[in-house]
Amino acid sequence: xxxxxxxxxxxxxxxxxxKMNNKIEDGEKDIxxxxxxxxxxxxxxxxxxxxxxxxxxxxxxxxxxxxxxAVAQEFIGECLKLxxxxxxxxxxxxxxxxxxxxxxxxxxxWFLKEKxxxxxxx
Numbered sequence: 001x002x003x004x005x006x007x008x009x010x011x012x013x014x015x016x017x018x019k020m021n022n023k024i025e026d027g028e029k030d031i032x033x034x035x036x037x038x039x040x041x042x043x044x045x046x047x048x049x050x051x052x053x054x055x056x057x058x059x060x061x062x063x064x065x066x067x068x069x070a071v072a073q074e075f076i077g078e079c080l081k082l083x084x085x086x087x088x089x090x091x092x093x094x095x096x097x098x099x100x101x102x103x104x105x106x107x108x109x110w111f112l113k114e115k116x117x118x119x120x121x122x
Contacts, residue, residue, distance in 0.1 A: 001068070001070065001071065002039070002067075002071060003067050005067070006066050006067050006068075006071050007039040007040075007041075009064045009065075009066060010035060010039065010064075010066075010071070010075050011032070011035060011036055011039065011041065011046075012059070012064065013064045013075055013079065013100065014031065014032045014035055014078070014079065014082065015032065015049065015050070015053050015059065016059060016061055016064075016096070017079050017082055017083060017093050017096065017097070018032060018050075018053070018082065019053050019054060019059070020061075020090045020092055020093045020096065021086070021088070021089070021090040021093070022054065023054075024050060024053065024054065025085075025086060025087075027082070027085045027086070028082055028085075028086070029050055031078065031081065031082045031085075032046065032050060032082075033046055033047075033050075035078065061096065063096065063099040063100045063102070063103045064100055064103075065103050065104055066104055069104055069105060069106055072100065072101065072104035072106060073106065073110075073114075075100070076097055076100060076101055076106070076111065076114065077114055077118075079093075079097050079100075080097065080114055080115055080118050081118060083097070084115075084118045084119055094115070097111070098111055
């Protein structure tokens with residue numbers, strides 16, 4: 001289901017969202033590490049990337065487009081879990097995710113439903 005580019009973009013997107021509040025919390029690290037393991041990235045690579053992402057000003061915040069809407073849905077769902085798990089989520093994180101939904105041709109109603117569902121579980 002996931003292309004190599006999808007896997008790379010998925011990980012990049014998780015890092016972008018985690019970076020948006022200028023702090024990467026333990027829960028975020030766990031979600032990023034779990035995704036990177038699923039996609040076959042080495043743990044050393046992901047640990048180094050997490051450690052350096054806050055200082056890296058060269059990672060663009062451009063919304064990510066995936067090969068299929070289903071991949072985008074899975075990505076957005078995981079990112080929403082990441083954002084909603086935070087003590088103080090940055091509003092721009094949710095705005096960025098809604099832009100990812102738009103660029104991947106997902107309905108805004110779907111995005112809002114996913115967000116509400118996860119907020120109720122919190």
